Structures are given as structure tokens and as C-alpha cells.
Amino acid sequence: MMAKTPLEGMEPLSLGKATLSELDLGRLTSIAPYRGQEAALSDALKEAHGMLAPAPNRATGKEGARAIWFGQGLILLAGPAPDETLARHAALTDQSDAWAVVRLEGDAAADVLARLVPIDLRPYVFKRGHTARTELQHMMASVTKLGETTFQIMVFRAFARTLHHDLQGAMERVAARARP
Amino acid sequence: MRLDCPICGARDRREFTYVGDAVLLDRPAPDAPFEAWDDYLHNRDNPAGVTRDLWYHESGCSAWLVVTRNTLTHEVMETRLAAEVKEAGV
Ligand SMILES: [Zn+2]
Numbered sequence: 150m151m152a153k154t155p156l157e158g159m160e161p162l163s164l165g166k167a168t169l170s171e172l173d174l175g176r177l178t179s180i181a182p183y184r185g186q187e188a189a190l191s192d193a194l195k196e197a198h199g200m201l202a203p204a205p206n207r208a209t210g211k212e213g214a215r216a217i218w219f220g221q222g223l224i225l226l227a228g229p230a231p232d233e234t235l236a237r238h239a240a241l242t243d244q245s246d247a248w249a250v251v252r253l254e255g256d257a258a259a260d261v262l263a264r265l266v267p268i269d270l271r272p273y274v275f276k277r278g279h280t281a282r283t284e285l286q287h288m289m290a291s292v293t294k295l296g297e298t299t300f301q302i303m304v305f306r307a308f309a310r311t312l313h314h315d316l317q318g319a320m321e322r323v324a325a326r327a328r329p
Numbered sequence: 330m331r332l333d334c335p336i337c338g339a340r341d342r343r344e345f346t347y348v349g350d351a352v353l354l355d356r357p358a359p360d361a362p363f364e365a366w367d368d369y370l371h372n373r374d375n376p377a378g379v380t381r382d383l384w385y386h387e388s389g390c391s392a393w394l395v396v397t398r399n400t401l402t403h404e405v406m407e408t409r410l411a412a413e414v415k416e417a418g419v
Binding site: 205206220221267268281289 | 336338340343389390
């Protein structure tokens with residue numbers, strides 16, 4: 150048997166100056182530090198996985214092993230299986246199959262996303278390494294800026310096709326407005 | 330309308346859920362008199378002016394907030410984490 154990704158390994162979709170593709174981040178683990186254990190958890194994360202715990206609205210680490218701030222008192226570790234030392238300082242929950250993840254990139258990516266997400270996405274406000282819990286249309290989402298024109302978007306797995314539909318629609322409308 | 334979430338920053342109203350008067354933070358003792366529980370559960374002021382409400386940053390960081398705002402001017406005067414307000418007891 151083969152594991153299916155939420156978008157079943159969709160082909161990348163390019164429309165105008167934006168490209169949408171599915172991401173498989175590997176293991177996803179939510180980390181909720183116990184009260185007063187935030188600093189110890191950050192040290193353990195650094196020791197085991199090479200990145201400090203992110204401050205609110207930030208992500209740390211790099212491709213393959215990223216720690217994404219995921220809400221009040223919550224961090225998402227994306228990539229490696231969590232080292233057992235983390236469990237001394239935080240509650241760990243496996244979320245690997247729970248999220249659909251896509252990457253939206255290109256010169257028009259921010260314009261596409263701005264049609265769906267009510268946060269300030271201007272490049273001097275929402276910068277590389279910034280992340281936000283927000284909503285995309287009516288879906289709770291996690292949006293992380295991976296590069297100058299590259300965003301990672303996560304929604305609950307059950308919304309995978311809605312996410313794809315909404316992003317494709319916004320990509321079509323932004324592309325239609327671009328001058329030839 | 331925007332609310333300044335102490336964690337996330339200024340965010341659009343659509344990310345939040347309105348819960349009700351912040352009096353909900355002041356739960357009476359289990360053996361408090363009937364009148365105190367009656368007030369807590371049912372009786373609300375409807376001020377023309379400053380009011381304190383609970384809001385939930387549902388599509389954001391999931392924090393509960395106490396928002397102080399003016400119903401006459403729509404000015405949002407203060408947003409604080411409900412957990413901090415509760416611990417500070419004010
Ligand atoms: Zn928030």
C-alpha cells in the first residue's frame with residue numbers, strides 16, 4: 150500500500166506569474182511546552198534538531214527541518230521525527246496526516262494570496278521567516294514565507310481540494326488582470 | 330474593524346469570534362448567593378460608551394482576549410490576553 154498525500158501528488162499548476170505545488174513536509178508534530186518550560190524546550194530543540202523555538206509569528210530552521218510558530222503556546226515541528234528529549238518539556242502530538250500543505254511561488258504569489266488572506270502581505274511587512282495563523286477564505290490556515298516570493302500554506306487535510314480550488318481561482322483572476 | 334491581538338498584531342475582525350461581556354471572567358463562588366449567579370448568567374448592561382468584551386482569536390493564535398471599546402465611537406481602546414487579565418485580577 151502507498152500513502153496518499155492530501156492532494157494525491159497533484160501536478161504543479163502554473164498560471165501567469167504564480168506556481169502552485171503540493172508539499173510533503175514529512176513528519177508533523179505539534180509541540181506545546183509545559184508552563185515555564187519554554188526556554189528548556191527551545192534548548193532541547195536546538196540540541197536535537199538544530200533550531201531554536203520560534204517566537205510568535207516566526208519560523209526557524211530550514212527546508213527539511215523547520216519549527217513553525219503555530220498559535221498561542223504551540224509550535225509545529227515539520228520534517229524530522231521528534232527527539233524524545235522534547236517530551237520532557239512539552240506535550241507532543243503527531244499531526245502528520247492532518248494537514249494539506251502547498252507552496253505558492255512566483256512574482257504574483259503575494260497578489261494571489263492577498264485575495265484570500267486578510268493579513269498584510271507587503272514584502273516589507275511579511276518577510277522571509279515570518280509566519281501567521283490566519284484564515285484563507287473561511288479556512289483556518291498557517292501561512293509561512295519561505296523566500297522573497299515563496300509561501301507555504303497549510304490547512305486541515307479535509308480542506309485540501311477547497312484550498313486548491315480557491316488558490317486556482319485567485320491565480321486565474323490575478324493572471325487575467327496582468328497586461329500581456 | 331481591526332483588533333490588535335497582543336500575540337498576532339493588528340488583524341481583521343473576521344478572524345475573531347465575539348463571545349460576550351467580559352463579566353464572564355468573574356465567575357461567582359459555587360456557594361455565592363442566587364443574585365450573584367443570576368447577574369453572572371443573565372443580566373448584562375448595554376452601555377452607550379465604554380464596554381469590555383471577550384473575543385476569541387479563532388482563525389489566528391487561538392487566544393482569548395479582553396477588548397475594551399467604545400460603542401459610541403467604535404474606538405478600540407485596549408486589547409489584552411484574557412489569561413493575563415484573569416491572573417492580574419483586574
Ligand atoms: Zn492572535
